[in-house]
Amino acid sequence: MDRRQLLGWGGLAAAGVAAAATQLAAARPGHAAPAAAEAHAVPPATRPGGAYDRYVAKLAAEDRFSGVVLLSHRGRTVLSRSYGMADRERGIHNHEGIAFHLSSAGKPFGAVAILQLAQRGKLSLSDTVGTYLTGFTQEIAEKVTIHHLLSGTSGLSTPDEDLQRVFQSREEVHEFYEGWARRAKPVAAPGTPTDHSGAEVAIPALIVEAVTGTTYWDYAQEHIFGRCGMSGTAFYTRPQWLADQHIAHSYMRQADGSRVDAVRNLDKGSPDPFQLGKNPARGFIDAPGDGGFATAPDLVRFAQALGDGTVLDSPYAELLTGAKFPHAPQGGGLRDGRTTPADASFGAYMMPVSLINGQWVNGRAGVNPGSVASWNIYPDTGWVGVILGNHDDVPFQEIIQREIQAVIG
Structure with missing residues (x-):
């Protein structure tokens, strides 16, 4: 498997969209604060200033992360952090309203x-x-x-x-x-x-x-993104990627150690041996069934819409993430040989789903030169985690593992 297969299909962390997603509340971020009893259920590591927050901030300070991380609990944003630049040439910083390239993380839309x-x-x-x-x-x-x-x-x-x-x-x-x-x-x-x-x-x-x-692009825009209220999500074209100030540019590491803007340098490619010469901006638009761009809050809205019947009736939402076949067991208690421990992992529709410490964790991840994307749904406790980045050198597996540890322990 090449790196895109490894990171995209496996999702690095447990992936899918909750078979039990009906437990997610329909509330939108920004509504009233959770009740006191619910607040006690929020793990300290996920709160602002917690271990996960400090970990991502340290990566950003070391120039090892540029992007957005978001944690939502039952529809309410618990942690939202943005680091780095969406467009260095125009001086635009990353923030919650910036859309990032999804790569394989967009495949479940199909x-x-x-x-x-x-x-x-x-x-x-x-x-x-x-x-x-x-x-x-x-x-x-x-x-x-x-x-x-x-x-x-x-x-x-x-x-x-x-x-x-x-x-x-x-x-x-x-x-x-x-x-x-x-x-x-x-x-x-x-x-x-x-x-x-x-x-x-x-x-x-x-x-x-x-x-x-x-x-396919128009169908998904109307019947998935539109229904979910995902106003910042689309299959943007390269001209839009260049012109729209709400789309993060992908910065690829070059062999000499520099990073280049993939969108403005179509002649440049990735030196990564697993994606040698690739530049995601060379495609005018992502291939049908793949990719797209999304903001972090939009991916939370997608997770909520799967749970409240907005995009799929409950039986079909369950069918989406129902375990279809077991992945081969791996030594050391690690799922698919990766750094995220799992009790068991299964193939589902366009994603894997995993049991970690007795809880389902479902989502999808993807990697392209200059970009990383991951969204995970924790249906047993109502959490959603999103990681979106726009440059190379990100310790992606480790960030996802830290998110899982912060939510599940």
């Missing part, structure tokens, strides 16, 4: 879109790819189902991408990835867990388009 159509009777999760799309081999069209794609068990490969290509329009991006998805090949029987196959992300987005008659 699963939500499919489940919305399923609950409306527009499709069935047992339908095969060929029910809606043409141009795929018979082995894929007739044997790979929507369930296989969403659960990461399609057995499909990820076609090679042209990391040097600079796209110039939404239409060009769409045409490329529509053809790119059709180049996927079966490498295992359907039902076999697949290592974060890109085709498993692109094909469901194409199915959404075939069923609705609109682009």
